[in-house]
Amino acid sequence: MKISQNVRHWAAKKALTAPVLGEVASDKLVDLHTTIFLNKADDDRREQRRAHLDDFFEATMDAYVAALQAGYPEAEAREITHVQANFDFFNHGWTEMMEIPGDELEPHYRRYEEFFTDHGITIDDPLGEFHPVDGIVDAPSTPGKLEDPEYENAKAGFADDVYVETEDGETMRGDRGEPEDVDPTAAPGLDEDAATDDGTSTA
Numbered sequence: 001m002k003i004s005q006n007v008r009h010w011a012a013k014k015a016l017t018a019p020v021l022g023e024v025a026s027d028k029l030v031d032l033h034t035t036i037f038l039n040k041a042d043d044d045r046r047e048q049r050r051a052h053l054d055d056f057f058e059a060t061m062d063a064y065v066a067a068l069q070a071g072y073p074e075a076e077a078r079e080i081t082h083v084q085a086n087f088d089f090f091n092h093g094w095t096e097m098m099e100i101p102g103d104e105l106e107p108h109y110r111r112y113e114e115f116f117t118d119h120g121i122t123i124d125d126p127l128g129e130f131h132p133v134d135g136i137v138d139a140p141s142t143p144g145k146l147e148d149p150e151y152e153n154a155k156a157g158f159a160d161d162v163y164v165e166t167e168d169g170e171t172m173r174g175d176r177g178e179p180e181d182v183d184p185t186a187a188p189g190l191d192e193d194a195a196t197d198d199g200t201s202t203a
Contacts, residue, residue, distance in 0.1 A: 001079050001100055001108065002155050002163040005176055007186060013074050014184035016065055021184055028189025030057045037085070040097045040153050048140050049094070055136035056127070060084050063130045067115060073175035079162045080115060083108045087126035093142040095149040100156070102149060107159035 015025035034053040038046040060081035067077035082099060089097045090105060100108060105123055109116060120128030127136075165171050184190070 001082060002158045002165060003075060003079060005075055005164040006167045007179065007182060008188050009074065010178055010182045011184050011186040012188065014182055015187040015190060016061060017068065018184055025187055025190060026061045029061065030054055032189050033057045037097050051137035052139035056088055059127050059130045059132055070115060075162045075164050075175040080112050083112065084126045087123045093145045095145045095151050096153060098151050098154050101151045101154045104156065104159040
């Protein structure tokens, strides 16, 4: 998958793993992700999906932290959560919200199969053990979109590795390495002036 990585992503990592700031950061990042992906949906579908996405993204914040704790670098931990989201979008037929085409779901799963297996995650069950005890809000599916999918917001051809786009627009494989002295309050949502550059990959 192709994602961005800049100081705001490192700030989000620090914020989400901080004892006190983590909960606040999670709430802000959930709101941001829900907004980003709803903006890819048709106007008349957005409110139908909002509560579902809020619940789903809240659970993926826990998956992100678990991946970091398991030793995955920041870009891969974040990509894991985006792969989970794309599983969910595919299962609902929300092809316009997908970041990767449907035929690349399996290769993405295989790359993180160890993590997914450890946590009971499958394409059909994107949250696995991260599924909240009280469940997540349902939302209407659009299965007809899977009959002749267009994946209009998906970027194909990045299934073999995590590809990071830098602030300069350069695309490279793998994690860039964490810079020093990152301020966690610079995370999107905590710094109200901060916004993601590609609108898809904050945490």
